[in-house]
Amino acid sequence: MPSTPLQLTAKDFKSDQEVRWCPGCGDYSILASMQRFLPELGIPREKIVFISGIGCSSRFPYYLNTYGMHSIHGRAPAIATGLSVSRPDLQTWVITGDGDALSIGGNHLIHALRRNVNLKILLFNNKIYGLTKGQYSPTSEVGKITKSTPSGSADYPFNPISLALGAEASFVARTIDSDNKHLTSVLRAAAEHQGSAFVEIYQNCNIFNDNAFEVLKDNETRDNYLIRLEHGEPLKFGKDSQFSVTHPAGSFGLTVEESPTAEALVHDAHQEDPAYAFALSRLAGPDLRYTPIGIFRSITRPSYDEIVRGQVARAKEKAAGNSPEADLTALLNSGDTWTIL
Amino acid sequence: MTTPKHVQQLDRVVIRFAGDSGDGMQLTGDRFTSETAQLGNDISTLPNFPAEIRAPAGTLPGVSSFQVAFADYDILTPGDAPNVLVAMNPAALKANLAELRKGATIIVNTDEFSKRNLQKVGYETNPLEDDSLAGYDVHQVGLTSMTVGALEGHPVSKKDAERAKNMFALGLLSWLYSRPYESTMTFLERKFAARPELVAANKAAFSAGWSFGETTEGFAVRYEVAPAHMRPGNYRNITGNTALALGLVAAGVRSKLPVFLGAYPITPASDILHELSKHKKLGVTTVQAEDEIAAIGVALGAAYGGALGVTTTSGPGVALKGETISLAVALELPLVIVDVQRAGPSTGLPTKTEQADLNMALFGRHGEAPVAIVAPQSPADCFYAALEACRIAITYRTPVILLSDGYVANGSEPWLLPEVSDLPDLQTTFAEGPNGEDGKFYPYLRDPQTLARPWAVPGVAGLEHRIGGLEKADKTGDISYDPANHDFMVRTRAARIEAIDVPDIEVEDPSETANVLVLGWGSTYGPIGAAARALRQRGLNVAQAHLRHLNPLPKNLGEVLKSYDKVVIPEMNLGQLAHVIRARYLIDVVAYNQVRGMPFTSSQLESMLEEVIKNA
Numbered sequence: 001m002p003s004t005p006l007q008l009t010a011k012d013f014k015s016d017q018e019v020r021w022c023p024g025c026g027d028y029s030i031l032a033s034m035q036r037f038l039p040e041l042g043i044p045r046e047k048i049v050f051i052s053g054i055g056c057s058s059r060f061p062y063y064l065n066t067y068g069m070h071s072i073h074g075r076a077p078a079i080a081t082g083l084s085v086s087r088p089d090l091q092t093w094v095i096t097g098d099g100d101a102l103s104i105g106g107n108h109l110i111h112a113l114r115r116n117v118n119l120k121i122l123l124f125n126n127k128i129y130g131l132t133k134g135q136y137s138p139t140s141e142v143g144k145i146t147k148s149t150p151s152g153s154a155d156y157p158f159n160p161i162s163l164a165l166g167a168e169a170s171f172v173a174r175t176i177d178s179d180n181k182h183l184t185s186v187l188r189a190a191a192e193h194q195g196s197a198f199v200e201i202y203q204n205c206n207i208f209n210d211n212a213f214e215v216l217k218d219n220e221t222r223d224n225y226l227i228r229l230e231h232g233e234p235l236k237f238g239k240d241s242q243f244s245v246t247h248p249a250g251s252f253g254l255t256v257e258e259s260p261t262a263e264a265l266v267h268d269a270h271q272e273d274p275a276y277a278f279a280l281s282r283l284a285g286p287d288l289r290y291t292p293i294g295i296f297r298s299i300t301r302p303s304y305d306e307i308v309r310g311q312v313a314r315a316k317e318k319a320a321g322n323s324p325e326a327d328l329t330a331l332l333n334s335g336d337t338w339t340i341l
Numbered sequence: 342m343t344t345p346k347h348v349q350q351l352d353r354v355v356i357r358f359a360g361d362s363g364d365g366m367q368l369t370g371d372r373f374t375s376e377t378a379q380l381g382n383d384i385s386t387l388p389n390f391p392a393e394i395r396a397p398a399g400t401l402p403g404v405s406s407f408q409v410a411f412a413d414y415d416i417l418t419p420g421d422a423p424n425v426l427v428a429m430n431p432a433a434l435k436a437n438l439a440e441l442r443k444g445a446t447i448i449v450n451t452d453e454f455s456k457r458n459l460q461k462v463g464y465e466t467n468p469l470e471d472d473s474l475a476g477y478d479v480h481q482v483g484l485t486s487m488t489v490g491a492l493e494g495h496p497v498s499k500k501d502a503e504r505a506k507n508m509f510a511l512g513l514l515s516w517l518y519s520r521p522y523e524s525t526m527t528f529l530e531r532k533f534a535a536r537p538e539l540v541a542a543n544k545a546a547f548s549a550g551w552s553f554g555e556t557t558e559g560f561a562v563r564y565e566v567a568p569a570h571m572r573p574g575n576y577r578n579i580t581g582n583t584a585l586a587l588g589l590v591a592a593g594v595r596s597k598l599p600v601f602l603g604a605y606p607i608t609p610a611s612d613i614l615h616e617l618s619k620h621k622k623l624g625v626t627t628v629q630a631e632d633e634i635a636a637i638g639v640a641l642g643a644a645y646g647g648a649l650g651v652t653t654t655s656g657p658g659v660a661l662k663g664e665t666i667s668l669a670v671a672l673e674l675p676l677v678i679v680d681v682q683r684a685g686p687s688t689g690l691p692t693k694t695e696q697a698d699l700n701m702a703l704f705g706r707h708g709e710a711p712v713a714i715v716a717p718q719s720p721a722d723c724f725y726a727a728l729e730a731c732r733i734a735i736t737y738r739t740p741v742i743l744l745s746d747g748y749v750a751n752g753s754e755p756w757l758l759p760e761v762s763d764l765p766d767l768q769t770t771f772a773e774g775p776n777g778e779d780g781k782f783y784p785y786l787r788d789p790q791t792l793a794r795p796w797a798v799p800g801v802a803g804l805e806h807r808i809g810g811l812e813k814a815d816k817t818g819d820i821s822y823d824p825a826n827h828d829f830m831v832r833t834r835a836a837r838i839e840a841i842d843v844p845d846i847e848v849e850d851p852s853e854t855a856n857v858l859v860l861g862w863g864s865t866y867g868p869i870g871a872a873a874r875a876l877r878q879r880g881l882n883v884a885q886a887h888l889r890h891l892n893p894l895p896k897n898l899g900e901v902l903k904s905y906d907k908v909v910i911p912e913m914n915l916g917q918l919a920h921v922i923r924a925r926y927l928i929d930v931v932a933y934n935q936v937r938g939m940p941f942t943s944s945q946l947e948s949m950l951e952e953v954i955k956n957a
């Protein structure tokens with residue numbers, strides 16, 4: 001630890017590369033929030049690494065003056081796993097999108113989450129393919145008309161939060177590109193989490209899927225559409241707090257009741273059983289009405305990194321005192337050996 | 342009372358143990374090999390087993406065998422035709438008989454020659470009763486019943502007693518060839534440590550087999566094979582996969598880098614993962630990834646962080662890893678990809694050998710993505726080939742494909758154990774500060790000698806930079822779409838591989854007058870060498886050269902090849918190296934190809950080469 005606190009500012013995290021997203025893209029606000037947030041961590045720049053896949057969002061690492069790798073489509077969680085496990089001194093972030101993480105890289109995402117690798121995974125969800133110019137994505141609505149689906153997409157979409165919970169993620173959150181304050185609070189919690197932190201960020205692609213999340217941003221609609229999750233607070237929302245999230249007797253799921261007297265559930269992000277967080281993730285309909293944002297789930301579970309490194313450390317401890325050369329000599333000479341004079 | 346036996350000296354013996362996949366033939370062969378090694382013979386082994394863990398009992402596809410050759414001189418192959426076949430059932434006899442020469446010894450387990458078992462493999466009459474085995478030295482032994490009889494009074498189930506028949510067979514063969522048995526006793530104590538009754542039963546079965554040989558009149562002659570003249574030193578018998586794993590561990594120690602393996606289980610490479618997972622003490626981390634792509638991904642991520650990143654697989658896995666290998670080419674990071682080749686395409690013959698991934702290793706990626714390629718020539722050589730692959734990867738910051746195959750991976754031979762301090766020093770340095778004359782850091786500024794870029798691992802203040810799959814500008818590594826820069830970078834990446842320092846190829850030609858050269862690569866070294874020796878003993882001259890580096894090729898290769906009238910290239914593929922040699926040096930080589938899932942026999946190479954020499 002440095003003896004004097006690091007005096008870094010947002011500017012220190014800007015790289016010298018020209019940012020090349022379309023003007024108006026939601027990625028700009030996420031980048032700005034990230035650059036403002038990073039100094040708060042107190043971690044020197046060289047100890048932070050951003051690893052991304054392919055897609056508009058995956059250009060993110062180029063614009064941050066930390067270490068970074070823009071890798072290949074869908075594979076960032078795997079590459080980041082190798083880095084994170086071998087370099088515990090670094091803080092490793094994964095930047096991905098709905099196509100990168102849920103389509104081509106779905107397998108790596110779910111396995112990173114179940115292992116609880118010490119990664120902060122930010123999934124920029126714009127419900128469309130941007131970089132390949134506008135095909136539907138695994139989070140696009142059924143019937144979505146795009147260049148590759150002129151008659152409407154036949155695919156049923158993933159709900160990324162439900163998917164992450166099903167994949168045993170220990171930290172699952174959602175936030176919105178334009179809400180700097182909320183976004184920052186979620187980044188902060190993700191950065192503090194030990195193990196995989198999965199954050200879905202609703203991100204506007206103003207070129208191919210403009211206003212996909214507008215009802216959650218518009219002053220007129222957002223209060224009645226958004227449920228802000230705060231651990232320990234009752235799940236009441238709406239312009240006049242007229243909505244409550246309740247658990248109807250005999251039902252597996254949760255529901256929203258419009259009644260000032262309804263008994264709202266108190267949000268508990270630390271429940272071991274993921275069923276509650278899963279039920280929360282199912283509240284929103286296709287029209288985005290009743291979309292929870294914030295931390296759905298945050299539980300404590302040993303990270304994969306800790307377990308793997310612990311095994312290596314314990315094996316080394318047992319060998320304490322021997323040089324690696326001596327250990328190697330013993331290893332080569334193990335088993336049935338014989339001597340020719 | 343033991344019958345006095347005549348003892349005969351032999352210079353070389355080839356034994357094949359064959360039985361059902363559940364009969365423990367691999368273990369029996371392994372033990373016999375170990376006993377033989379203790380005696381100081383030179384050895385070469387060839388396991389051959391089905392892909393199924395337990396194919397239907399008693400059927401031809403279920404036959405598993407283990408061949409071991411041992412001699413009082415140095416040998417290069419496990420031998421073509423066995424002198425002795427141990428057949429545990431009719432299927433084992435039927436599957437192997439065609440490879441025996443007349444006069445060979447056959448020891449059969451008569452207890453398994455029931456009508457039903459004979460029918461299963463299509464024997465209409467019992468070959469032990471008709472004259473189909475005339476001309477062979479057949480020993481009919483009730484291996485199962487005698488084992489069960491010998492274990493009477495032992496507190497083991499009938500099934501466990503019957504299972505011990507492989508130890509009875511091992512005891513008999515150990516007696517027949519005068520093998521020391523102490524190592525097998527110790528082995529049994531270790532293997533069945535948790536069940537002392539099985540230790541006792543298996544030891545008793547072994548002793549019963551030994552005594553049977555001593556007392557029966559059926560075996561009038563006992564054999565001895567004197568120790569080979571081998572270089573002094575400590576030896577152990579080693580399979581290619583184990584040697585390869587140890588080579589990787591050694592490379593970690595000699596480079597002072599932590600070894601980080603990402604792997605997905607696949608035949609015949611999984612044993613490398615198993616072996617490496619045992620060596621955490623030496624700083625080895627292993628990750629069993631969710632798939633082949635993730636396996637190379639974690640290895641590359643670790644390499645980015647400064648570890649010695651390795652991934653191990655077989656052909657289908659390399660196909661899946663192709664995109665990540667290309668990324669590693671663009672990132673210019675050290676990475677070792679081990680391909681233990683098996684017969685393809687697709688699942689092919691997963692437990693059988695082939696050399697058909699050379700094209701994929703050379704060309705199987707998108708874009709111009711050259712990598713270095715190294716191939717081991719024998720089981721023990723896998724150790725040194727692994728060190729060499731790591732040397733190239735570390736020195737030149739490049740992916741290296743190590744092309745092993747099922748034959749060297751599962752085969753074994755005695756290995757003269759090296760001194761750790763004699764192994765190559767693989768230490769390298771990470772970037773520590775700016776490298777530009779202007780005091781800035783340039784991630785793609787190259788070493789003028791090796792053309793390697795700095796290995797700039799995260800964590801160093803002031804060197805923060807971004808790398809990726811997009812084309813990079815020379816020196817700065819920034820994204821560049823400039824046509825001239827792309828052309829320059831593609832050529833530079835190719836030049837970087839060509840610049841790798843590999844030793845000149847050496848030619849072995851005792852006559853110094855041969856006009857036919859036989860060129861091989863990888864695991865064909867043994868059979869080619871044995872064929873060349875046999876030809877020379879018969880007064881025919883042939884030169885032999887063997888490639889360890891397939892990319893880049895040795896600088897003197899073209900000149901060497903051009904100095905012969907004829908160049909012959911035997912390969913276990915349809916002519917992949919031959920194709921490269923023709924294209925590169927405009928030499929019309931003779932391609933000799935076989936893809937039977939089995940190594941060449943030296944005798945087939947001998948006759949083929951004889952033809953070429955006579956017509957040269």
Ligand code: SF4
Pocket residue numbers: 020021022024025026027056057126130131204205206207208
């Ligand atoms: S295509 Fe869409 S997501 Fe991509 S940069 Fe443009 S606006 Fe952003």
